[in-house]
Amino acid sequence: MFTVILTICAKLAGAVTFWQGFAIAFGLMVWIGAYDTLFLDWVLFANMKMFRLEGTEHMDKAYHQKWFHLKGAIFPGLLFALIPAAIVGLFISLMG
Template identity: 95%
Template sequence: MNKTEKSCFMEDFGVGPYIVYGAGVLGGNLASNLYWQGFVIAFGLMVWIGAYDTLFLDWVLFTNMKMFRLEGTEHMDKAYHQKWFHLKGAIFPGLLFALIPAALVGLFISLMG
């Protein structure tokens, strides 16, 4: 089969559009996978930082050691011991706002890949 016979075969059976479509689907899946990988890694990192901030800094360090507190708030012992307040703050605005930079990181990773 020579070159012209191969091109006639592709034209007769309509193989060309399927090859182009298949390449587009595979490329789209690759970009989608890169997006989700970047998103999950960035979101996981922000969740880890938020958990560290809430569980260690807010619940242990600032609560028990007055030398780490902000100047002028040394007298606010009850406010520093409100664990539920800090946990709600980490969940609602913390995780919600973490979605935005995670989505941007996923977009940048998929565009670079």
């Protein structure tokens, strides 16, 4: 489902080649990963216990490990972002 949404976004952005679709999808994935890490992990979950997963409300130290969250966003986060980006690129090239 996420790949379909990314494909629609890439098409709306004007992608017509594999590499254009790939770049737009990968850029969106990087943007989503940055939002997840910088806002959700570092600000929201770390500072507001009401948004934490049930049973982890007491894990303040774990929620404040910024380097842990950043490393997860870079690897495997960016590595896994290559997969849907490549699929979007393929879909865009097939739509031609």
